[in-house]
Amino acid sequence: MKDYIRSVLDVVAESPFVPLEMHARKGVLAVEKLAEAMEAYCNGNQALLDERTEEIDILEHEADKIKQKIRASIPSSVRLPVNKKDLLSFLKQQDSIADFAQASAYWMTLRPCKNLPDEIKEGFLELMATSLKTARVYDKLVGELYKLLATSFSKEEIKETLQIVPEVEKLEHDVDVLETALLKKIFEHEDEIGGAGVCHLMGLVERIGGIADKSASAADRLRSMILRR
Structure with missing residues (x-):
């Protein structure tokens, strides 16, 4: 057990691990800003949408610098008691959370939300809310895990904290269900929305859903990286 605790402290002490939580937080902040952008989009508030898009762009850039x-x-790490490929694979997935938030915001600015049926707007707001919840639970996982590592908790307690991973995966599944239902509504109103409108909304669904997908992927890679070390 002492050897395990010592190795855990070595993990936290190494420079790549300290900024990982900061990097995760930037992604979640970007998704929170995206939720506000979605509200603005559905309300036809282009000025607020542009403002939030700029803020998301800054957060994504900050995340890239940390990455x-x-x-x-x-x-240059003296000791890195996890597989470097595992670390880089995990980091790539986590970084994609901010990327998808940025891509979603940009996509909204390409075409104004005009004459959309209320049920489609409601569908987007629900999809966005669940994607945000997924990212927040992922952020909780990262924060709790690094807190445990930093305070030398046992291997068993770390595994217990990793039980948050299935919560992220469950929410990602919920997002998939919402995506399918929303796409169905979009196609039902194809005559009103038009072909170009349908294509635009399909792209937006894909990008917002990608936030939950990348949150779940990052959670899975984080679990694997810790348990395989």
Whole structure:
């Protein structure tokens, strides 16, 4: 047990691990801003949508800078008791959360939300809310896990914390269900929305749903990285 605790402290002490939680937080903040952008989009508030899009862009850029710092620190690490490929694979998935938030915001700015049926707007708001919840639960997982590592909790307690992963995966499944239902509604109103409108909304559904997908993927890679170390 002492050897395990010592190795855990070594993990936290190594430079790539300290900024990982900061990086995760940037992604969740971007998704929170995206939820506000979605409200603005559905309400036809272009000025607020543009403002939130700019803020998301800044957060994504900040996340990218942290990502580069983590990558640059890996070759110089004195000791890194996890597989480097596992770490980079995990980081790529986590970084995609902010990427999808940025892509979703940009996509909304391409075409105004005009004359959309209320049920489609409600569908987007529900999809966005559940995607945000998924990202927040993922952020909770990262925060709790690093807190445990930093305070030398036992291997069993770390595994218990990893039980949050199925919560993220369950929410990602819920998002998939919402995506399907929303796409069905969009096609039902194809005559009103038009072909270009349908294509635009399909792309938006895909990008917002991608946030939950990447949150679940990052949670899974994080679990694997910790348990395989």
